[in-house]
Amino acid sequence: MSSDQPKKEISAIKGTHDILPEEARLWQLAEARAREIFELYGYRELRAPVIEPTELFEKGTGASSDIVTKEMYTFVDKGGRSVTLRPEYTPSVVRAIIEHRLDLQSQPLRYYYMGPMFRYDRPQKGRYRQFHQIDIEVFGEKDPAVDAEIVEMAHRLLARLGVEDVLTLVNSVGCKKCRPAYGQELRQAALAARDKLCPDCQRKAEVNPLRIFDCKNEVCRQVASGFPLIIDFLCAECRDHFHKFREYLDLYGIEYRVEPTLVRGLDYYTKTAFEIVAEHLGAQNAICGGGRYDDMVREFGGPDLCGIGFAMGLERLLSVARIQVPKDSFVYFAYLGDQAKKESLRLARVLRSEGIECLVEFRDRGMKAHFSRANKLGADWVLIIGEDELKKGKYQLKDMVNSRQFEGSALELAGIIKGKKILEIG
RNA sequence: GUGAGUGUAGCUCAAGGGUUAGAGCACCGGACUGUGGAUCCGGUGGUUGGGGGUUCGAAUCCCCUCACUCACCCCA
Numbered sequence: 001m002s003s004d005q006p007k008k009e010i011s012a013i014k015g016t017h018d019i020l021p022e023e024a025r026l027w028q029l030a031e032a033r034a035r036e037i038f039e040l041y042g043y044r045e046l047r048a049p050v051i052e053p054t055e056l057f058e059k060g061t062g063a064s065s066d067i068v069t070k071e072m073y074t075f076v077d078k079g080g081r082s083v084t085l086r087p088e089y090t091p092s093v094v095r096a097i098i099e100h101r102l103d104l105q106s107q108p109l110r111y112y113y114m115g116p117m118f119r120y121d122r123p124q125k126g127r128y129r130q131f132h133q134i135d136i137e138v139f140g141e142k143d144p145a146v147d148a149e150i151v152e153m154a155h156r157l158l159a160r161l162g163v164e165d166v167l168t169l170v171n172s173v174g175c176k177k178c179r180p181a182y183g184q185e186l187r188q189a190a191l192a193a194r195d196k197l198c199p200d201c202q203r204k205a206e207v208n209p210l211r212i213f214d215c216k217n218e219v220c221r222q223v224a225s226g227f228p229l230i231i232d233f234l235c236a237e238c239r240d241h242f243h244k245f246r247e248y249l250d251l252y253g254i255e256y257r258v259e260p261t262l263v264r265g266l267d268y269y270t271k272t273a274f275e276i277v278a279e280h281l282g283a284q285n286a287i288c289g290g291g292r293y294d295d296m297v298r299e300f301g302g303p304d305l306c307g308i309g310f311a312m313g314l315e316r317l318l319s320v321a322r323i324q325v326p327k328d329s330f331v332y333f334a335y336l337g338d339q340a341k342k343e344s345l346r347l348a349r350v351l352r353s354e355g356i357e358c359l360v361e362f363r364d365r366g367m368k369a370h371f372s373r374a375n376k377l378g379a380d381w382v383l384i385i386g387e388d389e390l391k392k393g394k395y396q397l398k399d400m401v402n403s404r405q406f407e408g409s410a411l412e413l414a415g416i417i418k419g420k421k422i423l424e425i426g
Numbered sequence: 427g428u429g430a431g432u433g434u435a436g437c438u439c440a441a442g443g444g445u446u447a448g449a450g451c452a453c454c455g456g457a458c459u460g461u462g463g464a465u466c467c468g469g470u471g472g473u474u475g476g477g478g479g480u481u482c483g484a485a486u487c488c489c490c491u492c493a494c495u496c497a498c499c500c501c502a
Binding site: 014 | 428455458459460461462463492493494495496497498500501502
């Protein structure tokens, strides 16, 4: 680089990250496990665009939510439309269902997806501006058994990824019939105790009193502990739903704790709300969050179709996952001279056709340097081609793990590598 | 958006106003021209995050800015 180049190098946008090959292996593995498990339960992938009309989230996520009011990547495109990089996935699925009349298919509809989401937050551990979620949704099933099913499915995935020390919190946030009455009672209690609360909670008392329960201030917690709880206000239907949900959780052997103050941050939840938190994750410890949203599809002008789902944060998941990436096995070509290099290139094509990973480097090296390099790269096999091998048309294959060496034709060696045939030489 | 802390080689860290900013690891090469991991020797690599100021002199002190970390807030 010449000295008159600009000094500032271009770096990734704040809150976004490159996932380098070594780490990408972990992502691939986690994503593959998630797919396997979801498909075992009959879920199928539904891919929606990263970018959506802004109003989709204003209506879906909620115009008063923090996500919509201050965290969206929103801009006007060249056609003058306001568009937004999705901050969450559920509204997109709802849009797709209505747009493609998926509700006419036999229900329930089970979907999963994984991909990037965008929120203009202040980055910190476990919170990034571009982050990734694994998302599942079920539509058209009001039986609380499905609520328990997705929790159980989440647990299975966590177990598969070696995530330990998790705590599952469940609650019911009621429905249109019973929540308003509770909301009023709570607001009254909050306003009555207003001057004892921290400035932040004084504001919440007006805007969203449920949030006071989340305050970490000791005084606020004390005060809030005397507030009424939603669970005492649930209508018969919601109470029954919650009861059965818990019965099914017991049936599945899922350990959980009823957290009467658990409230999901998105406006649309009804009845079941749950969260799975992990220890050793710091302040952003929610690894999975979800719940039921029975009114959302209808509110979008679609059919009366209930829904439930959850999202898992992949970054958070991976930071507590204990997964072993299997080591790749490949053949390194150690050649001497230009003729041997060309023969290596030719041979590598043959072996690749046999499904064997091959690495031919183009730089001229001595045999020792080749081996040193092969070792550094972690090659399981080194295929040696020099003058002797060119003459014979047979090659030396060294097993780098057991330090054994074999001789044979390309296909014979391929057989050895694939473990089908052993031709050992003295 | 608010508060606090931290930025020195690719990584982990020294030097705390005074020669030319060092070490380990990593990378490249040699000892060793057809057989790796070890050892020894050498080499590449820095406008000390960036900009401005104070000073005879700044990695070091001050201001701004950027990034990261932690917390608030929010949430996955």
